[in-house]
Amino acid sequence: MTSPVPTVAETSRSPRQVIEALIGLLLGMFVSMLASTVVSTSLPVIVHDLSGDQAAYTWVVTATLLTTAISTPVWGKLAALMNRKVLFQVSILIFVLATAAAGFSQNPGMLIAFRAVQGLGAGGLAALSQVIMADIISPRERGRYMGLFGAVMAVATVGGPLLGGVITDAWGWRWNFFVALPFAVAALFIVQR
Incomplete structure (x- = not known):
């Protein structure tokens, strides 16, 4: 059985190509993590504006985390069967849409549903960025680049709630959903190359 994606040994990439690919992957990972954390500080405002209750408050976050956790191994299996670059692009598109x-939601049910779909895309971004990185970086050099992924995850995890609070105060809670979109679109274009 042949692999749908060439491995490191089968292809030779210039350092520039590797860096460009990593930038796209890191942006994808960043938006995936940011989406989970940026709304946390604005949840009281969101639930109030959408006339939600305590259950809605909980499910706005849980829906994304649950579908991310469920979809991550599915994306991993798909990566073993299909073109990984295309899958990464599909996950970005799902995430962006x-x-x-979610930013245009008019009630808690809509927001929860769109957050669940967002989690499906985020699961793909999380899983596929790691798989693709393993494809383009030799095992000997992989540890150095895994540190970059860890740093991006830390920045998004710590910075997301802070950014969410600032955005909510300045422009309103809906902008918490729009702030990651330019990064996701940039990742899509960078990975396209």
């Missing part, structure tokens, strides 16, 4: 739709 669901994130934009």
